[in-house]
Amino acid sequence: MEKAQDKRVRVFFTGVGGQGTLTATTLLARTALDAGLTVLAGEVHGMAQRGGVVESVMLLGGWRSPKLDLGEADVLLGFEPLETLRALPYLRQGGAVFSSSDVLPPLSVSLGKTPYPDMPHIEEETKQVAGQYRFVPCRELGAQAGSVQSGNTVLLSVVCASGILPIGVDALEAAIKRHLPPKLQAVNLKALELGKEWLAR
Amino acid sequence: MSDNPLLCGARGERHLLLGNEAIVRGALEAGVHMISCYPGTPSSEVPDTFYHLGGDNRYRIEYSINEKVAMEVAAGAALGGAMSLVTMKHVGLNVAADPLFTSVYTGLPGGMVVLTADDPGCHSSQNEQDNRNYARFAMLPCFEPASAQEAKDMTREAFRLARELQQPVMLRTTTRVSHLRGPVTFDSLPVPQPKIPFTRDPGRFVPVPAVALRRHEALRDIMERARRIAEDSPFNTLHEPQSPTRLGIIVSGVARDYLADALVTGGWEERVRVLELGMSWPLPYERLATFLRSCERVLVLEEGAPLLEQDVRALVQRYGLSTKLEGKNDSLTELAEYSTTLVVRRLAAWLETSCPPLSTRPVNKELPGRPPNLCPGCSHRAVYYAARQVFGDDAVYSSDIGCYTLGLLPPLRTADFLVCMGSSVSAGSGFARASNKQVVAFIGDSTFFHSGMTGLANAVFNKHDILLVILDNGTTAMTGHQPNPGMLQEQLGAGNTHMDIEAIVRAMGVQECVKVHAYNVRSVIKAMDSLKSKTGVRVLIAEEPCVLYARRQLKKTSPQVAEVVQQGPEAMRCLEQLACPAFYREGENLAVDPSLCSGCMVCLQVAPKAFKARKR
Numbered sequence: 001m002e003k004a005q006d007k008r009v010r011v012f013f014t015g016v017g018g019q020g021t022l023t024a025t026t027l028l029a030r031t032a033l034d035a036g037l038t039v040l041a042g043e044v045h046g047m048a049q050r051g052g053v054v055e056s057v058m059l060l061g062g063w064r065s066p067k068l069d070l071g072e073a074d075v076l077l078g079f080e081p082l083e084t085l086r087a088l089p090y091l092r093q094g095g096a097v098f099s100s101s102d103v104l105p106p107l108s109v110s111l112g113k114t115p116y117p118d119m120p121h122i123e124e125e126t127k128q129v130a131g132q133y134r135f136v137p138c139r140e141l142g143a144q145a146g147s148v149q150s151g152n153t154v155l156l157s158v159v160c161a162s163g164i165l166p167i168g169v170d171a172l173e174a175a176i177k178r179h180l181p182p183k184l185q186a187v188n189l190k191a192l193e194l195g196k197e198w199l200a201r
Numbered sequence: 202m203s204d205n206p207l208l209c210g211a212r213g214e215r216h217l218l219l220g221n222e223a224i225v226r227g228a229l230e231a232g233v234h235m236i237s238c239y240p241g242t243p244s245s246e247v248p249d250t251f252y253h254l255g256g257d258n259r260y261r262i263e264y265s266i267n268e269k270v271a272m273e274v275a276a277g278a279a280l281g282g283a284m285s286l287v288t289m290k291h292v293g294l295n296v297a298a299d300p301l302f303t304s305v306y307t308g309l310p311g312g313m314v315v316l317t318a319d320d321p322g323c324h325s326s327q328n329e330q331d332n333r334n335y336a337r338f339a340m341l342p343c344f345e346p347a348s349a350q351e352a353k354d355m356t357r358e359a360f361r362l363a364r365e366l367q368q369p370v371m372l373r374t375t376t377r378v379s380h381l382r383g384p385v386t387f388d389s390l391p392v393p394q395p396k397i398p399f400t401r402d403p404g405r406f407v408p409v410p411a412v413a414l415r416r417h418e419a420l421r422d423i424m425e426r427a428r429r430i431a432e433d434s435p436f437n438t439l440h441e442p443q444s445p446t447r448l449g450i451i452v453s454g455v456a457r458d459y460l461a462d463a464l465v466t467g468g469w470e471e472r473v474r475v476l477e478l479g480m481s482w483p484l485p486y487e488r489l490a491t492f493l494r495s496c497e498r499v500l501v502l503e504e505g506a507p508l509l510e511q512d513v514r515a516l517v518q519r520y521g522l523s524t525k526l527e528g529k530n531d532s533l534t535e536l537a538e539y540s541t542t543l544v545v546r547r548l549a550a551w552l553e554t555s556c557p558p559l560s561t562r563p564v565n566k567e568l569p570g571r572p573p574n575l576c577p578g579c580s581h582r583a584v585y586y587a588a589r590q591v592f593g594d595d596a597v598y599s600s601d602i603g604c605y606t607l608g609l610l611p612p613l614r615t616a617d618f619l620v621c622m623g624s625s626v627s628a629g630s631g632f633a634r635a636s637n638k639q640v641v642a643f644i645g646d647s648t649f650f651h652s653g654m655t656g657l658a659n660a661v662f663n664k665h666d667i668l669l670v671i672l673d674n675g676t677t678a679m680t681g682h683q684p685n686p687g688m689l690q691e692q693l694g695a696g697n698t699h700m701d702i703e704a705i706v707r708a709m710g711v712q713e714c715v716k717v718h719a720y721n722v723r724s725v726i727k728a729m730d731s732l733k734s735k736t737g738v739r740v741l742i743a744e745e746p747c748v749l750y751a752r753r754q755l756k757k758t759s760p761q762v763a764e765v766v767q768q769g770p771e772a773m774r775c776l777e778q779l780a781c782p783a784f785y786r787e788g789e790n791l792a793v794d795p796s797l798c799s800g801c802m803v804c805l806q807v808a809p810k811a812f813k814a815r816k817r
Contacts, residue, residue, distance in 0.1 A: 017573075025382075026217070029382055030217050033384055039383070040382070040383045041217075042380065045245075045380055051573060052572060052573040052574075062465075064348065065455075065458040065462045065541045066378070066455070066458065067377050067540055069540035069541055069560075070542065072541065082568065082569065086565065089560065089563060089564050107571075107574060108570065110782070110785035110786060111785070112786035114569040115569075116569065129562070
């Protein structure tokens with residue numbers, strides 16, 4: 001069952017290999033499908049997972065192309081601030097950015113060879129493109145919920161609560177209950193609540 | 202019985218599936234009996250899904266030694282009457298080309314579908330070859346899905362056609378199609394198809410020259426039948442706008458998706474007629490000719506090589522049409538992937554209309570990158586460090602395909618050239634003979650079985666001078682830990698037999714063969730030193746399970762992590778020479794991230810004063 005008034009939205013996800021970016025993408029796509037929306041997601045596996053950048057997309061409302069080009073995304077979901085900065089050109093002017101504020105330094109930064117861009121700079125660059133943006137302390141809220149990993153659910157909860165997608169927090173809640181293994185549900189439902197509260201604050 | 206919807210989902214159910222999972226469902230709906238493969242991104246999730254589903258007595262799946270063997274097994278199964286599927290990445294089809302080109306001559310009564318997953322954009326490959334060429338070259342029908350639903354439906358249709366024609370049929374995806382996720386509405390899941398009893402017919406199945414010539418002629422007739430099927434295939438569709446237009450687009454593959462979105466973006470849906478080719482070989486040329494006749498101008502859109510374009514140009518010439526044809530140009534080339542934006546630009550120019558505003562913000566190339574890297578605790582790092590210590594820049598390093606290709610990165614720099622799977626030993630042999638340089642070749646266990654063994658046999662036979670280091674991490678790591686003969690018997694289970702690499706190497710006649718534990722840096726260095734002083738074919742087997750595999754499958758984790766106990770030049774030298782991703786700088790100091798440290802303790806051996814082990 002697809003709604004005739006399906007809103008066309010293109011979401012670009014970016015993160016670091018091992019963070020769970022693809023799992024988050026799949027969960028949100030399943031949420032959309034359960035909500036009766038027309039959905040397509042795209043991802044790239046392989047080399048990217050060896051500590052590299054992981055990018056994926058979710059398209060709502062009938063888009064067919066499993067890949068986004070620069071300037072095509074309505075929403076950018078960043079699971080790491082440097083990757084959010086790197087992916088900014090994929091956002092259309094006036095789009096929305098929701099990003100974790102938790103830094104995962106790349107090797108060249110860890111080894112002291114290059115500096116990590118500072119947060120005010122990242123926010124300033126984001127402001128140039130985004131109509132709205134939020135940097136979310138996902139790790140802290142995830143830890144509060146019971147596991148750092150559930151920080152991804154915090155971010156999904158924030159974007160759903162923002163109203164930018166035709167997917168509400170209630171739909172995400174239903175998807176968590178339906179698609180996550182039982183032992184992970186309590187933590188992720190708590191993370192969902194914390195994300196919602198954080199945005200409302 | 203599995204409760205996975207792929208195996209128990211009923212007709213009409215709708216699930217979000219990866220393109221590759223949809224192929225699995227399509228093959229099950231077709232009634233497949235036998236799947237063989239060699240894993241390779243972006244094809245791997247097809248066999249892996251079959252493997253993890255278990256089969257439920259519906260099918261048998263095997264990870265073959267390499268793609269050629271996989272195709273021969275699948276071809277043999279189809280000769281034996283089974284419906285078979287063989288899967289590989291695009292370059293794998295080069296390995297499997299030999300059985301492919303002859304099995305189209307004999308035909309395969311059970312029906313065989315060949316999945317080739319191409320990788321335009323080289324996301325995880327050494328080239329971007331366009332395997333639609335093989336459909337033309339070897340002469341077999343080809344389907345090109347562009348959505349998850351089509352991936353399922355076309356797979357089923359490919360099997361139906363393979364059985365109807367008794368011929369191999371190609372299913373060609375690209376990375377984006379294999380790795381998209383979309384809704385798929387299921388059809389019913391019948392019991393597997395009946396097997397076709399084999400009837401001896403050497404005049405068909407044994408292609409000695411006289412037979413082969415006749416079969417080539419038969420193949421031509423079969424492809425003509427396939428062409429007539431393509432003329433009416435529901436996967437080849439015409440989209441007509443409300444009001445007539447003389448502007449037409451012929452499009453195939455994933456370019457169909459980019460075109461659909463580009464037409465929406467530009468608001469041009471009513472300006473063009475579109476002929477979409479999902480069954481893209483053999484070409485339905487009558488249908489194409491009718492389309493061409495009714496258009497003044499036609500644009501051909503296809504990612505990759507200009508194959509469709511060349512064929513359509515030939516049709517225009519053959520029929521003496523005046524249709525003005527355009528295809529690839531400087532803005533839409535045969536390189537890399539297409540995108541909606543690229544197609545929008547091309548369409549705007551072709552339609553002679555203004556282009557909707559598109560982003561001009563470039564990607565910032567100055568930001569610190571995240572190149573793929575060997576994992577913290579990867580045993581390859583220890584071996585590469587040792588090789589650098591023993592050989593430095595005096596040796597030339599012949600690399601191979603796997604995680605260990607990442608040894609090319611500084612500071613390890615242990616990959617100087619690479620040709621293809623299995624080439625480390627053979628290309629290294631040739632290099633050494635031509636250059637008189639010391640060559641050290643690196644190969645993984647799965648790649649050794651894939652095609653390194655033949656190179657090693659050749660090296661022994663032809664008395665080459667090479668040191669081959671077999672990086673045996675006990676699994677096929679790069680593509681997701683698929684089984685290979687080097688894997689431990691208890692991991693393989695009852696369905697497979699473990700094969701001992703050292704015994705194989707020795708049986709081939711290698712006199713100088715040493716086996717070490719990769720994490721034991723001193724013993725690796727000692728072995729390399731000793732083998733360095735010798736000549737001829739020498740093999741060093743460095744064993745240590747892949748750190749991810751050890752953690753996830755073998756459930757082995759070290760109770761200890763490394764920590765820095767003394768800052769200074771020794772710690773910094775270790776950072777510079779080992780560059781473990783678990784290291785990080787705190788101002789002038791070095792530290793180890795305990796959440797990343799695997800406890801391999803290689804750094805303790807490299808810089809004993811700087812590091813010490815502590816409880817996790």
